[in-house]
Each structure stands twice: as C-alpha cells, then as structure tokens.
Amino acid sequence: MTDNFMVINNREVSFDPGQTILEVAGVNNIEIPTLCHLKGTTPTGACRICVVEVEGANNLIPSCSEPARAGMVVQTESTEVIKARRSIIRLMLSSGNHNCDIKDFDSKDWTQDQLRLLEGETSQELCPAWGDCRLQDLAFKYQVKAVGLPLSECEFPMETGNPLIVRDFSRCILCGRCVQACREVQVNNAIDFGYRGAGAKIVAGTDVSLKDSDCVFCGECIQACPVGALFEKKARYTARPWETQKIRTTCPYCGVGCQQILHVKDGTIMKVTGAGDGKPNLGRLCVKGRFGYDFIYSKERLKTPLIREGDTFRSASWDEALNLVVQRFSEIIDTHGSDALAGVSCARSINEDSYQMQKLFRAVFKTNNIDHCART
Amino acid sequence: MTNSFGEFSKAKMFLVIGSNMTEAHPVAATFLKNAVMDGAKLIVVDPRAHALTRFADLHVPIRVGSDIAFMNGVMNVLIKEDLYDKEFVETRTVNFGELKQTVLACEPEAMAKICGIEPGVIVETARMLAAVKPVMLCYTLGITEHTCGRNNVVSTANLQMLLGNMGMECGGVNPLRGQNNVQGACDMGALPNVYPGYQQVLNEESRLKFGNFWDVGDLPDKNGLMIPQMMDGLVDKSVRGFYIFGENLANTEPDIRKVEHELASAEFLVVQDIFLNETTRFADVVLPAAAWSENDGTFTNSERRVSRVRTASVPPGKAMPNWWIFREIAKRMGQTWNSVSAQEIWDNEISVLAPALGGIKYHRIEGDGLQWPCPTVEHPGTPVLHQNAFASGKGSFTPVTWTPPAEVPDDEYPFVLSTGRRLYHYHTRTQTGRCEGLNDLLGEETADISLDDARRLGVDDGERVVVRSRRGKVEVKARVTEEVPQGMVWMAFHFREGNSNWLTNPAFDPITLTAEYKACAVSLEKA
Numbered sequence: 001m002t003d004n005f006m007v008i009n010n011r012e013v014s015f016d017p018g019q020t021i022l023e024v025a026g027v028n029n030i031e032i033p034t035l036c037h038l039k040g041t042t043p044t045g046a047c048r049i050c051v052v053e054v055e056g057a058n059n060l061i062p063s064c065s066e067p068a069r070a071g072m073v074v075q076t077e078s079t080e081v082i083k084a085r086r087s088i089i090r091l092m093l094s095s096g097n098h099n100c101d102i103k104d105f106d107s108k109d110w111t112q113d114q115l116r117l118l119e120g121e122t123s124q125e126l127c128p129a130w131g132d133c134r135l136q137d138l139a140f141k142y143q144v145k146a147v148g149l150p151l152s153e154c155e156f157p158m159e160t161g162n163p164l165i166v167r168d169f170s171r172c173i174l175c176g177r178c179v180q181a182c183r184e185v186q187v188n189n190a191i192d193f194g195y196r197g198a199g200a201k202i203v204a205g206t207d208v209s210l211k212d213s214d215c216v217f218c219g220e221c222i223q224a225c226p227v228g229a230l231f232e233k234k235a236r237y238t239a240r241p242w243e244t245q246k247i248r249t250t251c252p253y254c255g256v257g258c259q260q261i262l263h264v265k266d267g268t269i270m271k272v273t274g275a276g277d278g279k280p281n282l283g284r285l286c287v288k289g290r291f292g293y294d295f296i297y298s299k300e301r302l303k304t305p306l307i308r309e310g311d312t313f314r315s316a317s318w319d320e321a322l323n324l325v326v327q328r329f330s331e332i333i334d335t336h337g338s339d340a341l342a343g344v345s346c347a348r349s350i351n352e353d354s355y356q357m358q359k360l361f362r363a364v365f366k367t368n369n370i371d372h373c374a375r376t
Numbered sequence: 377m378t379n380s381f382g383e384f385s386k387a388k389m390f391l392v393i394g395s396n397m398t399e400a401h402p403v404a405a406t407f408l409k410n411a412v413m414d415g416a417k418l419i420v421v422d423p424r425a426h427a428l429t430r431f432a433d434l435h436v437p438i439r440v441g442s443d444i445a446f447m448n449g450v451m452n453v454l455i456k457e458d459l460y461d462k463e464f465v466e467t468r469t470v471n472f473g474e475l476k477q478t479v480l481a482c483e484p485e486a487m488a489k490i491c492g493i494e495p496g497v498i499v500e501t502a503r504m505l506a507a508v509k510p511v512m513l514c515y516t517l518g519i520t521e522h523t524c525g526r527n528n529v530v531s532t533a534n535l536q537m538l539l540g541n542m543g544m545e546c547g548g549v550n551p552l553r554g555q556n557n558v559q560g561a562c563d564m565g566a567l568p569n570v571y572p573g574y575q576q577v578l579n580e581e582s583r584l585k586f587g588n589f590w591d592v593g594d595l596p597d598k599n600g601l602m603i604p605q606m607m608d609g610l611v612d613k614s615v616r617g618f619y620i621f622g623e624n625l626a627n628t629e630p631d632i633r634k635v636e637h638e639l640a641s642a643e644f645l646v647v648q649d650i651f652l653n654e655t656t657r658f659a660d661v662v663l664p665a666a667a668w669s670e671n672d673g674t675f676t677n678s679e680r681r682v683s684r685v686r687t688a689s690v691p692p693g694k695a696m697p698n699w700w701i702f703r704e705i706a707k708r709m710g711q712t713w714n715s716v717s718a719q720e721i722w723d724n725e726i727s728v729l730a731p732a733l734g735g736i737k738y739h740r741i742e743g744d745g746l747q748w749p750c751p752t753v754e755h756p757g758t759p760v761l762h763q764n765a766f767a768s769g770k771g772s773f774t775p776v777t778w779t780p781p782a783e784v785p786d787d788e789y790p791f792v793l794s795t796g797r798r799l800y801h802y803h804t805r806t807q808t809g810r811c812e813g814l815n816d817l818l819g820e821e822t823a824d825i826s827l828d829d830a831r832r833l834g835v836d837d838g839e840r841v842v843v844r845s846r847r848g849k850v851e852v853k854a855r856v857t858e859e860v861p862q863g864m865v866w867m868a869f870h871f872r873e874g875n876s877n878w879l880t881n882p883a884f885d886p887i888t889l890t891a892e893y894k895a896c897a898v899s900l901e902k903a
Contacts, residue, residue: 247688302651346622362571
C-alpha cells in the first residue's frame with residue numbers, strides 16, 4: 001500500500017495529508033453521523049457520535065478529529081461502533097427535554113404518554129424542532145428507545161427576553177456547534193461553554209441574556225443548532241419543515257449580496273436561512289439578512305395608486321394614475337423640453353427595474369437626466 | 377471591487393480604511409475576521425475605534441477627512457525607503473514621476489500633523505504594508521463621502537499600484553458597496569452619462585447602437601444631471617417634472633430643510649415606492665410597487681456578481697412590479713416594449729446590449745451568480761480584475777493633494793459630526809423599521825460622543841443632548857462610548873427624529889457630486 005491510502009469499510013481509498021477520517025469518508029460517500037461537527041471549524045470531538053473502530057486502537061476514535069494515516073483500517077458501522085452510538089444517543093435523550101415521540105418509542109397510548117411527559121418538564125411545549133432534529137434522526141436511525149429513562153430537570157429557564165432568538169436550555173445537548181458558529185464562523189465571540197459537569201451550560205458573556213451580551217443577533221447559532229435548543233422567535237411553531245417551499249434568493253440589504261433560503265408556506269416567508277455553500281456568503285447571514293424579511297407583510301404597504309387631492313391623497317386606478325403621469329410629463333416636455341424632466345432610480349430594486357427606468361427616460365422622454373444614489 | 381469576497385478568508389493582510397465593516401457589511405467582515413484569526417495582518421485606518429479595530433494589529437485613528445494626507449505620507453515613506461514594487465511600477469503603470477514628485481513633498485511629519493497622529497505611525501504603516509504581499513485594500517463610504525471623495529479613491533488606487541497589489545488574488549482596491557444593488561443600478565446605466573454597460577452617451581456609436589436597438593431614432597447627445605443638480609433644478613425651474621423611484625430623498629440627502637424646500641418646489645412629482653414615507657408627502661402621484669421577493673429579477677453585489685432574486689409572495693393589492701410600471705408609461709407614450717418579464721428584459725436586452733454582461737443569462741445563474749466581465753456564455757466570469765493588464769492598458773498614477781473638509785470645527789461649532797449606518801437598521805428604516813424585533817434592538821437615534829467630551833460637558837450616557845449645525849438642530853440621547861475620539865459626534869440617518877441629515881452639509885465633491893456626509897461642524901450641549 002502506498003503512502004496516501006487507507007481502508008474504510010473494506011474499501012481502499014486515497015486521502016490528502018491533513019484530512020480527517022470523517023473528511024476522507026465524506027469524499028468517498030461513506031456516511032459517518034455527526035452532531036457536534038460544524039464544517040469549516042476546528043473539530044471538538046465533544047459528542048463522540050462520529051466514533052469509528054480503528055484496527056489496532058484500544059478505544060473507539062472520533063473520526064472528526066483524527067487525521068487519516070497511511071495503512072489505517074477503519075470500520076464505521078461495526079457492532080462496537082453502533083453499540084457506542086446507541087449509548088451516546090440514549091444519554092443525550094435522557095439528558096434533556098426531548099419530548100418527541102422518540103422518547104417513548106414503544107408507547108401504546110400516545111396521548112397519555114405526552115401528558116405524562118409534560119408533567120414536571122421545564123418547557124411545556126412540544127419540541128419546535130420535531131421532524132427537523134439531528135438527534136431525533138439518529139435515534140430513529142439507530143432505533144434507540146429511551147423508555148424508562150428518568151427525565152432530568154433543567155435548572156436554567158428558557159430565555160425569551162429578546163425579540164429574535166429563543167434559547168431553550170432544556171433541549172440543549174451541549175454539542176457546542178453554536179459556540180463554534182459564534183466564535184469560529186462569525187467571530188462575534190458572544191457565547192461560550194460555561195460552568196462544569198452537570199451544571200454545564202452555553203453562556204453569553206458572564207452568563208447574561210443575549211441582549212445584555214456582545215451578541216449581534218446574526219442567528220448563526222440557530223442555523224448551527226442540531227436540536228430544538230435555539231430557535232427563531234418569529235418562526236417558532238409557524239411551520240413544519242416539510243410544509244415549506246425553499247426558495248433561494250439574494251438579500252435585499254447591503255452590497256455583499258448574501259444568498260438566502262426563504263422558507264415559504266402558503267406564499268408567506270416563515271423564516272430565512274443562509275444558502276449552504278452559495279457564494280459569496282457560504283451560508284452565513286447577519287441580523288438584517290436573517291430577520292429583516294417581514295416588512296413586505298406590513299399593513300402599511302401601498303396597495304393602490306394615489307393621486308393628490310389638496311393635503312391628502314385619494315385612491316385611483318392604474319389607468320387614471322398612469323394617464324395623469326403621462327399627461328403631465330408630456331405637457332412639461334412640450335412646453336419646457338425633455339430636459340425639464342429628471343428621475344432618480346432605486347439602488348435597492350432589481351437590475352431589470354433600473355434598466356427599464358433609464359430606458360424610459362432615454363428612449364421615451366428623450367433626456368439623460370437619470371441618476372441614482374450611486375456615490376453614497 | 378477589483379477582487380472578491382471569496383478571497384477574504386485566504387488573504388495575508390488587509391488595509392481597511394473608512395469602513396465600519398462589522399456593522400455595515402457584517403458577513404464580509406466575518407471572512408476578514410476568519411483570515412485574521414488564521415494569522416493575517418490587519419491595519420484599520422479610521423477615526424473611530426469601531427468593532428473591527430479589536431482585531432487589528434494596528435489601528436490608525438486619523439482625523440476625519442485626512443485620508444489623502446495619510447496615504448501620501450505612507451507613499452512618501454515607501455518611495456524614500458525604497459519599499460515600493462519597482463517591477464510593477466515599471467511594467468504596469470505610467471506617471472510614476474508625477475506621483476513621486478507630489479508625495480515626496482508629503483513628509484510624514486507634516487502629514488501626521490494633518491492626521492492628528494504621530495509621524496512614526498505613518499512610517500510603521502508603510503513598512504508593514506511593504507512587508508507582506510499582496511495586501512487587500514477595502515474601503516467604504518468613509519472614503520467617498522467627502523468633498524475630496526474622488527481624490528480619496530484615487531489615492532487608494534495610487535497606493536495599491538505603488539505596492540504592486542493590483543491584478544492579483546487577495547489584493548486590489550475593494551469598495552464595499554452600501555446597497556444591495558447600487559452596483560447593478562450603475563451597471564444598468566441609471567446614470568446621467570452612460571448607457572447600460574458603461575457605454576458613454578456622448579459617444580455617437582453608442583447612441584446609434586441604443587437608438588437602433590430600442591428602435592427610437594435619435595437619443596439625447598449630452599450628459600444629464602446628477603441628483604444634486606436635479607434638486608437645484610427643481611428650485612430654479614429648469615427641472616419641472618421629477619420621478620423618484622424607491623428613494624427616500626427627504627431623509628437621505630444632506631440638509632433636510634433644503635431638500636424639503638427643493639422637493640416642495642417640484643411642479644409635478646411622481647414617487648414610486650412600497651410605503652408612504654417622508655418623500656411621498658411632496659408627491660402628486662404615488663405608484664405602489666412590488667417589493668423584494670414579490671418579483672423575479674437580479675441584484676449585482678459589490679464583487680460584480682449577478683445573482684438571482686426570486687418570487688416568494690404576491691404583491692399586496694394593486695401593487696405591480698416596477699419594470700411593468702415603466703413599460704406601461706412607455707406604452708401610453710406610444711412605445712410598446714417587447715419584454716414582458718424580468719428574464720426577458722435581462723436575457724433579450726441587458727445582456728445583449730452590455731458587452732461585459734453578454735455571457736450572463738438567467739439559465740446560467742440558477743445557483744451561484746456570475747461575476748462580470750463575462751462576455752460570452754462559455755466565460756466563467758471574472759473574480760479578479762486587471763489580472764494581466766489594466767482595462768485601459770497601463771495603470772495611471774494620478775497624484776492628489778490633501779484638501780480639508782468644506783466645513784471644519786470653529787469656536788461656535790467646535791465638534792466634527794461624522795455619520796454612517798448602524799447594524800440593526802438600514803437607511804431610513806422604511807424596511808427594517810417594519811420588521812418585528814429590529815426596533816427593539818435599536819429604537820432611536822443617539823449622538824455618540826467620547827468619554828472625555830461627556831465628562832467635560834457633564835453628560836451621562838443616555839442623557840439628552842442638543843446637536844446643532846449651521847443648518848439645523850436635533851435633540852437626541854447621548855451614547856457615551858470609547859469608539860468615538862474626543863471632538864467628534866457620530867450619528868446615523870435611520871430615524872426621522874434626530875436624523876443626522878438635519879445637520880449635514882450639502883457640500884459636494886466637484887466631480888462625483890457626492891455629499892460630505894462624513895464631516896461638518898456642530899456644537900453639542902446638554903438638553
């Protein structure tokens with residue numbers, strides 16, 4: 001065997017020096033489950049879901065942090081590996097308020113079961129991530145039944161004191177992806193691991209609320225959260241993931257041009273996320289890009305053409321309004337010439353709109369008096 | 377931008393001048409911070425110690441409006457200490473002699489006095505810049521919104537050419553555009569001197585080309601007016617009919633009282649927008665438009681990337697797409713335009729007329745957008761401009777000398793007011809002010825002042841202050857912060873109440889007619 005080859009699940013595969021086992025497997029379409037791993041950030045090995053069996057090693061090894069080595073022989077789904085993963089998943093399910101039906105998979109009476117679950121739990125609501133939860137996915141995949149496990153109480157109350165991000169510590173599995181997103185992806189350095197042992201918690205600043213911390217509400221942490229611990233306040237319980245149409249578009253704010261995914265249900269945007277590997281933002285958004293979408297649904301939107309009548313406006317039909325515009329502009333052109341008209345286009349609207357407006361001024365009105373806030 | 381956002385995380389060094397990137401372009405800043413965490417060097421030149429300076433190896437707090445003095449001082453050191461890129465200068469540029477003559481007269485000691493810094497900082501900056509190659513220079517409106525804005529821009533280009541940082545990955549001169557489609561609106565020819573694709577209206581061939589394509593015969597053969605000239609024209613009656621599409625001029629232009637007088641002077645004003653706003657108060661007709669995500673189209677970002685915008689919702693009531701409204705007006709004036717969708721407008725007109733966009737068609741930008749120039753449908757787009765040669769052959773040095781802002785502090789107005797944008801809002805809040813949550817994060821304008829000035833005036837954080845200029849006054853809460861140097865008041869223009877444009881100076885760069893939003897003189901007192 002030459003230098004840069006290894007064996008995964010009895011298949012010989014090549015690798016680039018520096019790649020982790022997880023990365024090599026990924027390139028070769030061999031799926032290793034992950035929870036704490038966040039693409040592009042330093043592996044933490046915190047959750048150990050990605051453990052694999054490496055020939056000659058005494059223990060199972062987290063594939064996200066272990067570099068591939070020549071001659072390595074790896075099994076990703078051996079009996080030992082599956083046993084370990086099931087035990088990790090079971091512990092995670094029992095560690096928090098994971099009140100989806102995974103929790104008691106065998107239950108015969110769903111209603112009774114849910115009522116029992118709600119008793120004494122920190123959050124009375126069912127998990128908002130139900131159906132879109134990586135922990136639930138893994139429990140399903142590995143058929144982990146958390147029957148009979150005692151529910152652990154969460155001592156940290158849910159944080160709802162800011163308008164955008166809900167933090168439900170009772171559902172946090174301490175995978176640390178939000179910390180990675182905050183510190184390594186966005187580099188806003190607002191949150192981190194706090195306390196130790198059973199009292200461990202993700203804290204903002206010196207364990208203050210997000211609003212009182214350095215948090216800039218980019219929401220990258222929500223996008224990174226694999227469970228229901230972090231959620232968009234505006235989107236919570238508004239739509240199930242499979243009910244929404246995912247539409248890729250471009251952010252309407254600054255000149256970076258971030259690519260967004262609009263989650264649309266019945267013609268209404270429910271939430272916005274970053275578009276995976278889309279250029280230029282590679283899935284990242286800021287506070288305006290993620291939360292600044294609902295202005296289009298404001299009751300104050302203009303819904304009809306308006307014509308001035310004294311100090312106020314009256315509603316008009318398109319025909320009446322446009323005919324008036326044409327009549328007045330034509331009169332001005334006839335009396336004072338084309339250059340007595342001037343127009344300002346919009347640096348916020350689409351290219352096609354600006355093109356049409358300059359065409360209107362040049363080809364129809366016959367003036368070059370067209371500008372926009374190009375220099376500001 | 378000559379270069380691309382994708383290069384940020386790979387860059388070795390940045391010079392960020394006049395750009396509060398973490399608030400105005402937050403996602404771009406994340407990639408820059410990634411590079412810094414990986415060991416890239418960062419020099420921030422800015423009067424304010426904004427958030428990015430926390431990541432900087434060197435923060436140079438120059439006085440507002442002293443950018444040219446600073447850059448000339450740096451270039452002086454680069455030439456005197458023989459640190460500039462001689463090969464690049466010899467093979468790729470012209471006019472070096474003239475630049476040399478100008479900047480050799482700009483000794484660091486003299487320039488440092490203008491900038492309010494130590495001469496050693498200028499020397500240190502020059503040496504740091506010369507030690508790493510390439511350096512990516514980024515700027516925003518801190519460079520352009522001055523009466524010397526055009527010369528500021530020229531200086532950044534002079535500096536990057538002298539360092540040989542042009543035409544290569546992770547280098548270049550990179551203005552981060554403030555608005556989502558300000559690049560696109562320029563590319564589309566919403567400018568008084570060019571057609572789509574920057575083809576001059578003064579060029580007869582271009583006029584013929586567009587006149588024939590649009591099938592309308594002769595097109596006007598002189599440059600049109602820029603916004604400030606239009607506004608003047610409303611008062612002197614050389615402009616009588618005014619059509620404002622999606623701009624809230626009554627809040628965004630300097631000196632609101634003057635602007636409102638101008639708008640009120642319009643004989644017939646049409647405003648096309650998605651909300652009533654301060655500008656529609658002066659309108660004779662208001663046309664309701666479809667908003668972002670209510671129609672298909674494209675935006676072009678700072679790095680010249682044309683990306684798709686898609687429909688998610690239907691416009692409310694009778695609101696219609698803007699392109700439809702313009703087409704209807706043309707139709708009523710006797711011209712029937714063929715294109716009846718944004719895609720037809722782009723594919724059949726724009727990309728046919730603008731050579732740099734010729735290869736960009738909707739079917740090619742279903743996923744990631746393409747960066748112009750992209751002349752043919754086989755072309756992959758251009759992430760880095762000027763790679764082997766400048767568009768015009770050789771890069772020409774244009775020496776410039778420092779000029780002060782039009783209005784500087786004096787006994788009566790002893791503070792300098794500088795303005796900009798804040799993270800949680802966008803421009804005049806027509807959009808962000810109507811998004812749930814954002815007003816809770818930032819609900820009113822403040823006057824940001826230094827600890828020293830606050831102490832001297834006996835003003836506590838959150839106390840109300842009156843800021844007064846020769847044009848108006850506002851009363852707002854003081855935000856006492858270490859970000860702002862002594863002698864400066866910093867404000868934004870997001871709120872009508874306390875809008876900085878009641879105070880700003882309508883003095884303009886003589887070439888670009890960009891207003892000096894970044895510097896005027898104000899007084900400050902406890903309310």
